[in-house]
Every structure is written in C-alpha cells, then in structure tokens.
Amino acid sequence: MNAAAAFTARNGLAYGLMGLPMAFVALPLYVVLPNHYATTLGVPLAVLGQILLGARLLDGIIDPLLGRWGDTLFARSPRAVLGVAAVAAVVMALGFWGLFFPATQDHLLLWVSALLVVTYTAYSTLGVLHQSWAGLLGGTEAQRSHIVAWREGLGLVGVVTASVAPVLLGLPTTVALLAGTLALGWLAWTRAIAPVPQSPPQTRAALWLPLHNPAFRRLLGVFMLNGIASAVPATLVLFFVQDRLQAAQALQPLFLATYFLCAALSIPLWLRLVPRLGLARTWLVGMAVAVAAFVGASLLGAGDSTAFLVVCAASGIALGTDLALPSALLAGIAQKQGGAGLYFGWWNFATKLNLALAAGLALPMLATFGYTPGAQDAAALNALTATYCLLPCVLKLAAAAALYLLIIRPKDSL
DSSP states (O other): OOTTTTOOHHHHHHHHTTHHHHHHHHHIIIIIHHHHHHHTSOOOHHHHHHHHHHHHHHHHHHHHHHHHHHHHHHHHOHHHHHHHHHHHHHHHHHHHHHHHSOSOSTTHHHHHHHHHHHHHHHHHHHHHHHHHHHHTTOOOHHHHHHHHHHHHHHHHHHHHHHHHHHHHTOHHHHHHHHHHHHHHHHHHHTTSOOOOOOOOOOSGGGGGGGGGOHHHHHHHHHHHHHHHHHHHHHHHHHHIIIIISOOOGGGHHHHHHHHHHHHHHHHHHHHHHHHHHOHHHHHHHHHHHHHHHHHHHTTOOTTOHHHHHHHHHHHHHHHHHHHHHHHHHHHHHHHHHSOHHHHHHHHHHHHHHHHHHIIIIIHHHHHHTTOOTTOOSHHHHHHHHIIIIIHHHHHHHHHHHHHIIIIIHHHHTO
C-alpha cells in the first residue's frame, strides 16, 4: 500500500497544518502590503509596482534551484528536510516583522526591497519543501487531491485568520500569532507520514528537465494564464473596495474572510466531483464559476457592499479548484518522472511570476490611466473596474480554452 493510500485524517492534519502559517504570511505580503505601503507610508503606485515586480521575479528565479536542492535533501532523509524547514520558518517570521515595522523611514524603499527578497526566499524554501513532501507520496488522482486539500484547506484557515487578525488584534499580536503557528506547524509536520527517499537526477541539465516534459509544459501554460487571472484582482481588491464600492473600512476583513472561508468550505465539495469528472474537468468548472463572479462584480458601484459579498462567496468557491486541483495534477506528473522538488520549484517560479506580472503591470497601468488611491472621477474608476473585473475574465477564458485544448481533449483521445 502506498503512502497516499494510508493518508488518514490524522496524517492530513499533521502534514497540512504548516499550510496555515504559510498562507498566513501570503495574504499580508501579496494583498495587504501593497495597500499598506501606498496608503499609509505614501509610496507611489508605480514605484511600488516595480519594487514588487523585481522582488518577486528574483524570488521566482531561485525557486527551481531551491527545488533541486530540495531533491538532494529528500534523498538524504526527511530529517534533513525538516531541519532546513525550521531555519526557513524562523527567517520568514523575522522578515514579516521587519516589513510591517520598518526600522527606518529615511531609506524605506531600500529596506522594503531587501526584506522582500529575504522573506520571499525563506517563504519559497519552506513552500517548495512542503509541497514536494506531498508530491512524493504518490497515489491516484483522488488520493493526491485529498492530500493537497489538507494543505490548502488549512492554508485557507490561515488566510481567514490573517484577514481579521490585524484589525482585531493589531499587527504586533498578529506577528506573534504567526510565529506560534509556524512552530506548531513544524512540530506537526515532524509527525506526518514521510515519503520514501528518492535519488535526484544527477545530470548537469537536471535543473531544466521539467521544461523538457511536454505534459508539464502544457499544464504550466494553463496554470500561468489562470494564475495571472487570479493574481490581478488579489492585488487590486482593496483599491476596488475602498474607491469603487466606497465600503466602510470595517467591511474589508468581512469581504476577505468571506472569500477565503467559501474557498475552504468548497474544497470538500469539489473533491466529490473529482472521481466523476477528473481533476482537469473539475478545474474547468471552477474557472467558469470565477468568470461569472467577476462579470457580476463589473456591474457594481458605490454602496453595493452586500452584492459584493455574493461576488466574494462565488469567487471563493471557484478558488477552491485553483488551490486543490492543479497541484494534484502536477503531483501526478512528478510521480511518473521523479524529481518532485524540481517540478514544484518550477511550479513556484510560475506562481511568483504570475504575482509579479499582476503587481508590476496592473499597478503601473492603473497609474497610466489616471487612477490613484482615493480617486473618484469616472475615468479612473472605470479603469479600476476594467482592470479588476474584466481583465481577469479574459485571462480566465483563455486559461479554460487552453485547459480543454491542451489537457482534456488530448486525454479524451487516448
């Protein structure tokens, strides 16, 4: 019996708990930090976009190298993996603190640039190791999706916590909470089912082996189109809520919590469809739900906060497929080819590239069309709506077409 088949709920909690603090870090870094530096610290949008673009690109470039290093750690022993993960967790917590409590205002741009690189690197190291651990457990499509669902489901609990903790507890307590959950997540991880050590590829060109795999290239292309579609609204959501909807600040955590809570609750429902439709077709249904949600969002204006809660719920339900299913598809490819760390390293590179493009292109584009935080003129608000709502729809539809043409239809023809 393979490790995936023996993956009980207790093992799922032990493995997946680290997903909670990982997502706890991700939400503030990718959603709250741009808004915080633009509105509180006065960093111009165009400059902020370029800083985020540069930091995320640099972070993404090293992900394949981290993946190859991870393969050597997995070949050595699970204990070696957990030791490096512990160091990465400590560095990540310290970097998170420094970003939200800068030690200097005189060299703020240099400070945030340096700490973004350090924090992202620690985050990436921990993420690649954690994802690869699950990828090496193997199993059928349904088994792989359940393993990933534990990580992503608990991650969504972390996101919901991160969306309300700064408001309810304050940032200092939020940082302490992050450190505590990182420690608990690591301790639980040490008690999870461990994958069997595997020898990593030894050739000099091993770093590039995943890109020579046609199945991986097709999946990666779909993942990137879909990822950019999701990253653009994630970067702009607080601007849309504040200026287009003119919603009260107290409602902002409610919007985010609704989005991520619905995503978490939807994952078990999506998993029920996987044995019937398969991973790829279930993901396709999720993309359709996301398009419908953002078309609805484009019709909203000032005062439509209740309607936006419905949009948050629908788009959150769609997010459930994005979180649980693509990684399960990737695990199947890595299971056949070996070198799971390399595959997840390139996968994380694509994830970072999506986020980099969203911040580096969407924010300067809004600035070009005359939007600045707090703007209320019609042209600026229309530009914000088009970028937040309609651009993701176009990208989602392109991703859905690619998913069908490159993955679903070729599989049907076999």
